[in-house]
Amino acid sequence: MAEGQPIIRIREVTKRFGQTVTAVDDVSLDIHEGEFFALLGPSGCGKTTLLRMIAGFETPSEGQILIDGQDMSKVAPNRRPINMVFQSYAVFPHMTVADNVGYGLKVTNVPKAEIRERAEEALELVKLGGLGGRKPDQLSGGQRQRVALARALVKRPKVLLLDEPLSALDAKLREAMQLELVRLQHAVGITFVIVTHDQNEALSMANRIAVMEHGKVRQLAPPSELYEFPNCRFVADFIGKMNLFEGRVAGISGEEVLVEVKGLGRFSLPGEGEASGEVGIAVRPEKVRLRREKPDEDMVAVRGKVSEVAYYGGSSFVYVTDDTGRTISVNLQNEARTAEPGVTIGDELWCAWKPRDSLLLST
Amino acid sequence: MSAGQGAGPAGGGKRIVLRRREAVGPLEYTRRWWMRLTVGATFLMLYAPIILLVVYSFNNSRRNIVWRGFTFKYYEKAWNNESLIEAFVNSLAIAVVNTAVATILGVLVAIALWRFRFPGKAAYEGFMMLPIVIPEICMGVAMMAFFARIGWPTGLPWPLTLSNIMIAHIAFSFPFVAVTVRGRLVGFNRELEDASKDLGASEWQTMRYIVLPYLRPGIIAGALIAFTLSLDDFVITFFTAGPNSVTLPVKIFSMVRFSVTPEVNAASTVLIVITVIATVLAMRFQSPSRRAGGEEG
Numbered sequence: 028m029a030e031g032q033p034i035i036r037i038r039e040v041t042k043r044f045g046q047t048v049t050a051v052d053d054v055s056l057d058i059h060e061g062e063f064f065a066l067l068g069p070s071g072c073g074k075t076t077l078l079r080m081i082a083g084f085e086t087p088s089e090g091q092i093l094i095d096g097q098d099m100s101k102v103a104p105n106r107r108p109i110n111m112v113f114q115s116y117a118v119f120p121h122m123t124v125a126d127n128v129g130y131g132l133k134v135t136n137v138p139k140a141e142i143r144e145r146a147e148e149a150l151e152l153v154k155l156g157g158l159g160g161r162k163p164d165q166l167s168g169g170q171r172q173r174v175a176l177a178r179a180l181v182k183r184p185k186v187l188l189l190d191e192p193l194s195a196l197d198a199k200l201r202e203a204m205q206l207e208l209v210r211l212q213h214a215v216g217i218t219f220v221i222v223t224h225d226q227n228e229a230l231s232m233a234n235r236i237a238v239m240e241h242g243k244v245r246q247l248a249p250p251s252e253l254y255e256f257p258n259c260r261f262v263a264d265f266i267g268k269m270n271l272f273e274g275r276v277a278g279i280s281g282e283e284v285l286v287e288v289k290g291l292g293r294f295s296l297p298g299e300g301e302a303s304g305e306v307g308i309a310v311r312p313e314k315v316r317l318r319r320e321k322p323d324e325d326m327v328a329v330r331g332k333v334s335e336v337a338y339y340g341g342s343s344f345v346y347v348t349d350d351t352g353r354t355i356s357v358n359l360q361n362e363a364r365t366a367e368p369g370v371t372i373g374d375e376l377w378c379a380w381k382p383r384d385s386l387l388l389s390t
Numbered sequence: 391m392s393a394g395q396g397a398g399p400a401g402g403g404k405r406i407v408l409r410r411r412e413a414v415g416p417l418e419y420t421r422r423w424w425m426r427l428t429v430g431a432t433f434l435m436l437y438a439p440i441i442l443l444v445v446y447s448f449n450n451s452r453r454n455i456v457w458r459g460f461t462f463k464y465y466e467k468a469w470n471n472e473s474l475i476e477a478f479v480n481s482l483a484i485a486v487v488n489t490a491v492a493t494i495l496g497v498l499v500a501i502a503l504w505r506f507r508f509p510g511k512a513a514y515e516g517f518m519m520l521p522i523v524i525p526e527i528c529m530g531v532a533m534m535a536f537f538a539r540i541g542w543p544t545g546l547p548w549p550l551t552l553s554n555i556m557i558a559h560i561a562f563s564f565p566f567v568a569v570t571v572r573g574r575l576v577g578f579n580r581e582l583e584d585a586s587k588d589l590g591a592s593e594w595q596t597m598r599y600i601v602l603p604y605l606r607p608g609i610i611a612g613a614l615i616a617f618t619l620s621l622d623d624f625v626i627t628f629f630t631a632g633p634n635s636v637t638l639p640v641k642i643f644s645m646v647r648f649s650v651t652p653e654v655n656a657a658s659t660v661l662i663v664i665t666v667i668a669t670v671l672a673m674r675f676q677s678p679s680r681r682a683g684g685e686e687g
């Protein structure tokens with residue numbers, strides 16, 4: 028995917044507001060043509076600011092942004108080959124849907140006949156054909172968002188920026204819209220850069236995700252890599268559910284590190300660590316098995332009492348608390364209609380997983 | 391259902407009708423007698439003089455103290471009173487020019503205060519709003535002194551004789567336009583502006599196609615307020631008007647000094663009607679329903 032020059036290149040970009048707020052802190056990343064790229068992070072981590080700098084509404088305090096190889100520092104927002112779907116959708120309330128979609132063409136002097144044709148085409152694309160005559164206040168939230176999408180796409184930008192496009196929709200519609208956006212991106216072949224604080228959204232839609240915290244990019248990777256190989260405690264904790272244990276390096280042999288965790292004993296797993304340094308050991312809830320009897324020696328195991336069971340339909344989360352008060356969450360798939368020996372609160376069980384399914388985190 | 395009417399199988403069961411008066415809720419002010427009384431008294435105090443004024447403009451009595459029958463005579467008389475009509479034309483001319491200039495100025499001020507950050511902005515904003523709070527009499531004296539001091543030319547041809555009154559009116563009425571427009575700008579979603587530029591529009595196009603259409607109800611309301619203020623202003627006009635530039639309120643005042651004839655009532659009634667119409671229109675343009683319709687999005 029990384030052939031040719033990146034469509035967006037962000038180089039050591041920092042954005043400060045006043046003296047104290049550093050919204051974006053020394054970010055460098057490349058976004059390639061045709062990618063579905065996600066900026067993911069908790070609220071306030073600087074995602075919107077980064078997006079607005081790409082769109083040209085904010086100027087970087089330091090660093091450089093290149094779009095299609097061109098330095099954007101002197102280029103006004105209305106001259107950039109990109110378009111944005113705003114968080115509030117920003118549909119013009121006094122114009123009809125068709126006028127909204129045609130607006131970007133009208134102000135750049137595209138002939139009237141062509142405007143009508145392209146606007147109609149764009150409305151078809153977002154499945155709003157025939158609604159061109161309506162006013163925005165006659166539309167639902169989801170439809171207004173489609174207007175915002177059509178309005179941006181009609182300009183045929185090189186990159187489409189989307190700021191939290193799904194956050195205002197209800198759960199059902201949000202899921203449908205995730206698929207819809209992916210379909211749309213395939214249909215038009217435009218690079219999408221989406222901002223979200225919802226990890227599920229990012230994981231299900233994007234090819235690559237940049238996870239941000241406090242204005243910095245913590246990890247940039249495809250979804251599966253991010254999920255299975257988070258590179259720090261923050262990413263591990265932010266993406267999906269994770270059991271985190273604090274441990275110590277007890278020895279290093281080649282590619283493997285021998286770690287010691289209180290209550291879990293010693294085991295080795297692949298990774299890097301400093302001799303006798305503090306490390307984090309992480310394991311996903313679905314990698315943990317529940318056993319009535321003591322598991323084999325080659326499994327990492329800890330005994331505890333079931334403190335809570337949360338049923339989610341397709342799966343259940345079982346929370347097991349061990350002697351030291353740590354709670355380990357275990358994800359069980361509800362594969363059969365009736366789960367045979369049901370786990371109930373108060374059961375004494377073993378939690379066990381293969382050492383290789385756990386992850387060594389040094390930061 | 392007729393079962394309850396006595397023909398039911400239960401046989402002769404008497405229907406108990408409970409029609410207790412519901413208790414007055416804490417927020418049902420209209421159902422409390424003292425509240426109604428207060429409201430009624432307030433309206434009476436406010437409107438009784440005006441209603442009397444209008445009614446007595448139809449009084450067929452020169453001395454206009456007791457009712458002597460209905461007539462349109464004094465409207466006719468007022469219409470034929472050349473100096474009264476001249477004053478009325480003056481008033482309209484001043485109001486129209488004032489409305490045009492004050493509206494443009496007020497909109498520009500409102501946008502400048504909303505759009506830009508500049509040193510001394512707070513002070514500027516305060517000074518802009520000063521004419522709203524300064525006592526009119528002070529404003530009038532100040533205007534008179536000012537025009538006398540700079541030696542504003544007198545004896546100019548017609549519309550120009552009114553120029554100093556126009557300037558005075560513009561000075562005190564444009565802040566009202568600015569306040570009205572500013573109020574509407576508060577609800578403006580700035581992402582609309584960003585979206586417009588993002589779609590390729592220039593600053594000017596954004597102003598023309600997005601901001602101004604959004605502001606239109608506020609601008610119209612502000613213009614109507616400026617019109618009303620100018621049309622019925624007495625104090626400031628009185629101090630700036632020369633012998634050849636008499637406006638309707640000033641003229642009415644001078645007529646009252648001799649005697650309150652129904653002619654005065656008639657002229658005042660016309661002024662009231664124009665003012666009320668303008669005010670009602672202004673309120674309609676500012677109404678919440680129009681606002682909601684304008685900015686939902």
Ligand SMILES: Nc1ncnc2c1ncn2[C@@H]1O[C@H](COP(=O)(O)OP(=O)(O)O)[C@@H](O)[C@H]1O
Pocket residue numbers: 044048049050068069070071072073074075076077
């Ligand atoms: N115009 C601004 N002025 C001052 N601080 C701002 C401005 N915009 C954003 N910030 C601050 O920058 C940080 C990042 O904001 P933002 O990019 O909106 O975060 P996100 O979109 O990830 O929630 C926040 O702490 C926010 O308060």
Ligand SMILES: [Mg+2]
Pocket residue numbers: 074075076191
């Ligand atoms: Mg944001």
